[in-house]
Amino acid sequence: QHKESGDFEEWLTFSSAQSMFLAHYQISIGNLRIADQQTNIMDKYNKGRGKRDEWLYNKNTRERIVTLHDEGRSYREIAQLFTAERNRKPAYDHKTILKIYRHYKRLNDEDPKRKPVTQQSLMINHHQELLDLVDRDGHSLTAAAKILGEKYRNGQSFDQQFISELYKTEKTERGEPLKQTMSNILWNNLEIVCNEVNKGGSQRDIAQRVSKALKLSNTLNHTEVMRVYRKHMKSQE
Numbered sequence: 001q002h003k004e005s006g007d008f009e010e011w012l013t014f015s016s017a018q019s020m021f022l023a024h025y026q027i028s029i030g031n032l033r034i035a036d037q038q039t040n041i042m043d044k045y046n047k048g049r050g051k052r053d054e055w056l057y058n059k060n061t062r063e064r065i066v067t068l069h070d071e072g073r074s075y076r077e078i079a080q081l082f083t084a085e086r087n088r089k090p091a092y093d094h095k096t097i098l099k100i101y102r103h104y105k106r107l108n109d110e111d112p113k114r115k116p117v118t119q120q121s122l123m124i125n126h127h128q129e130l131l132d133l134v135d136r137d138g139h140s141l142t143a144a145a146k147i148l149g150e151k152y153r154n155g156q157s158f159d160q161q162f163i164s165e166l167y168k169t170e171k172t173e174r175g176e177p178l179k180q181t182m183s184n185i186l187w188n189n190l191e192i193v194c195n196e197v198n199k200g201g202s203q204r205d206i207a208q209r210v211s212k213a214l215k216l217s218n219t220l221n222h223t224e225v226m227r228v229y230r231k232h233m234k235s236q237e
Contacts, residue, residue, distance in 0.1 A: 066105070
């Protein structure tokens with residue numbers, strides 16, 4: 001019970017438990033509640049988590065931050081990229097990205113300042129293989145990134161943007177045209193498309209026959225084949 005004498009020396013004679021209660025009351029009142037210290041700390045922790053962007057801290061995003069920074073993207077660039085992708089207001093803070101990166105590295109017993117092996121260094125001797133996968137075998141850039149990742153990156157797919165830029169750069173330096181899209185291939189071979197459609201059969205059968213006639217390693221998408229055919233026929237009306 002509080003003593004009314006006002007004597008400072010007498011106030012100091014409060015028991016240890018009473019003193020601790022008063023001290024903790026001053027700490028807790030900022031939270032508008034009186035509680036033990038552990039509860040007080042947990043309240044502040046949970047309030048902080050309530051404001052946290054869970055997407056930014058999930059496993060896939062954290063791994064992506066590490067990959068992007070290891071490939072040379074600055075923390076500020078990553079923050080801007082994520083802000084644009086999520087259409088987020090306010091924008092992500094690059095300092096938060098930095099903290100997530102360093103925490104991830106330390107959690108995995110890696111030195112955050114150690115220069116990592118880059119995708120560029122892993123692909124330095126495999127540019128021709130990339131071109132062959134896309135131009136000769138008909139794989140998409142996404143599929144090529146996955147195939148090459150399984151061979152040279154311990155099963156982890158290469159970043160699609162990196163593979164796309166590498167492909168374009170290599171083709172430009174060689175003075176070669178970029179791979180045609182599926183739609184362009186079909187429009188440039190309308191006679192074959194029309195012939196196979198007129199033979200009848202299911203849409204998938206038609207797509208397989210068109211692909212075989214064009215000597216493509218992968219079967220064209222049957223929906224795209226029929227879309228081009230119908231659009232062509234409509235233009236002839």
